[in-house]
Amino acid sequence: MQCQVTPRAxxxxxxxxxxxxxxxxxxxxxxxxxxxxxxxxSDPECAEAAEIVxxxxxxLSGIASSLGFDxxxxxxxxxxxAFAGNTAxxxxxxxxxxxxxxxxECELD
Amino acid sequence: xxxxxxxxxxIFLEVIKAELNDLGFHDVxxxxxxxxxxxxVREGLVHYDCFLLDIDMPGMSGVELCSFLREExxxxxxxxxxxxxxxxxxxxxxxxxxxxxxxxxxxxxxRELRGxxxxxxxxxxxxxxKKDAASSTSDVPALxxxxxxxxxxxxxxxxxxxxxxxxxxxxxxxxxxxxAIGVHVPNIHEIFATKDAQAFRDTLLxxxxxxxxxxxxxPKMISYAGFCYFNILVNRFSGFxxxxxxxxxxxxxxxxxxxxxxxxxxxxxxxxxxxxxxSLVSFHTAEEILSLAIDAARQSGTxxxxxxxxxxxxxxxxxxxxxxx
Numbered sequence: 275m276q277c278q279v280t281p282r283a284x285x286x287x288x289x290x291x292x293x294x295x296x297x298x299x300x301x302x303x304x305x306x307x308x309x310x311x312x313x314x315x316s317d318p319e320c321a322e323a324a325e326i327v328x329x330x331x332x333x334l335s336g337i338a339s340s341l342g343f344d345x346x347x348x349x350x351x352x353x354x355x356a357f358a359g360n361t362a363x364x365x366x367x368x369x370x371x372x373x374x375x376x377x378x379e380c381e382l383d
Numbered sequence: 384x385x386x387x388x389x390x391x392x393x394i395f396l397e398v399i400k401a402e403l404n405d406l407g408f409h410d411v412x413x414x415x416x417x418x419x420x421x422x423x424v425r426e427g428l429v430h431y432d433c434f435l436l437d438i439d440m441p442g443m444s445g446v447e448l449c450s451f452l453r454e455e456x457x458x459x460x461x462x463x464x465x466x467x468x469x470x471x472x473x474x475x476x477x478x479x480x481x482x483x484x485x486x487x488x489x490x491x492x493x494r495e496l497r498g499x500x501x502x503x504x505x506x507x508x509x510x511x512x513k514k515d516a517a518s519s520t521s522d523v524p525a526l527x528x529x530x531x532x533x534x535x536x537x538x539x540x541x542x543x544x545x546x547x548x549x550x551x552x553x554x555x556x557x558x559x560x561x562x563a564i565g566v567h568v569p570n571i572h573e574i575f576a577t578k579d580a581q582a583f584r585d586t587l588l589x590x591x592x593x594x595x596x597x598x599x600x601x602p603k604m605i606s607y608a609g610f611c612y613f614n615i616l617v618n619r620f621s622g623f624x625x626x627x628x629x630x631x632x633x634x635x636x637x638x639x640x641x642x643x644x645x646x647x648x649x650x651x652x653x654x655x656x657x658x659x660x661x662s663l664v665s666f667h668t669a670e671e672i673l674s675l676a677i678d679a680a681r682q683s684g685t686x687x688x689x690x691x692x693x694x695x696x697x698x699x700x701x702x703x704x705x706x707x708x
Contacts, residue, residue, distance in 0.1 A: 282405060284404070284405065285402060285404065288397070288401035288404075289398070289401060292398055292401070295397075299394070329439075333392050333395075335468050335490075336392070336395055336437075336468050336490060337392055337394055337395045337398065337490075338490075339489075339490030340489065340490040340491040347490055354468060358473075
C-alpha cells in the first residue's frame, strides 16, 4: 500500500526538520550574543556590539515564532523593539538579553 | 506563479517555501541578498511573477532592493510583498514609497500568507490579461479608462492597491495623522477617446506630477485609482493648505494646458476634493477614507481654474483667469 502524504502533513514534516536545523544554529547564536554582551558590559555605547545583539534578536524574532518557539520569539521581539526605538539603554536591555539567552540554552538541553 | 523569495536567513527562506508549497505554490526560487535578487532579475533568464522581500538585510536593505526592482521593466506592475517584523513597521512606510505592493508580518501566519498570495495572483492575472489585450504592433499594453494605473516615474507615485494596503496597515489611529485628497478628472473620457494608450498614460502622469509638486514638500503618496480619480495621501500636520494647493495646481495646469492646446490636444480638467481625515471618534475605517476622498472630489470638488501665467512685470500674459467647468 502506498503511503499518502497530505499537503499539511508535508509542511509539518518540513517544519520538524527546520526546527531541528534551527536548534542546530542556537549554540552559535548564543556565543555571538554572549560575545557582544561582554563587549557592551565594558562599553555600553559600543554601537557595533549593540548592532550584533539587535540583529540576532531581530532574526530570532522572525524565525523562532514561525517555527513554534513562541517564548524565544516573544522575548527576541521585545529586545528588537527596544533597539528599534533608538532609546535602548544597555543596563535596561541586559536583563532581557539574559532571559533570552536562558531560553535559548534551555532549547539546547 | 513563479515567486522569488529574498531573506538573509536561510531557515526562514525554507519556512516560507514550505508554507508556500503547502498553499499550492511550488515554483519558488530563493536568494539570500538583494544583490543576488537584482542579478537574477537583470539576467532575465527566469521571469518572476511575485517577490517576497525581507526588509532588514545586511548590505542592500529590502527597501533599497524594492526601489531598484521597481526600475526594472521586467518587474513593472508585479506584486512586491515586504516581509517584516513588528519592530520594522516604520520602514514599511518607506517600502510603500519605494513601490511595495503589500507587506506580510513575521512570524509567518499561514492565513496572512494565503491572503497576500491571492492578491498577488489576481494582480498577475490582470497584468497578463492587459498584455494579451495589447496590440501586436505596439509594445504599450492596452488600457481601459477604468484601469488603475501605476504612476511610473512620478515621485511618491504608488499603485492604488498598495495605497489601500498602506492605509490598512496604518489602521484607524495612525490614519488620524493623514488626510486623503481626491482629484477628479471630469473630461477623462474625452481625453481617452482621442489618444492612444501611451498618450493617455502620459496625460495621467502629467497630472500626477502637477499634483505632487503642488501639495508641498511634506511626506505624501499619490495613486491613480482608475476611472477618473486620483488619490493623494498627505500628513495632516505638515502644513497642508488647501487654498495654496488649489492655487499651485491652477498655475501649473494652466501652463500644461497651453502646451496641450498648442499641439492640438485636449487639456485635462481637474476638480480637487476637500481633504478627508479621520477624527479620533470617527466611525469610518481607514480604508473608507480613500473612497470618501474620491466621493468628495466627484460631488463637490473645487474646479481648478486655468490661470494665465504672470509675466515679469506682474501683468497677466493672456488676460483674465479663465474658469473652466
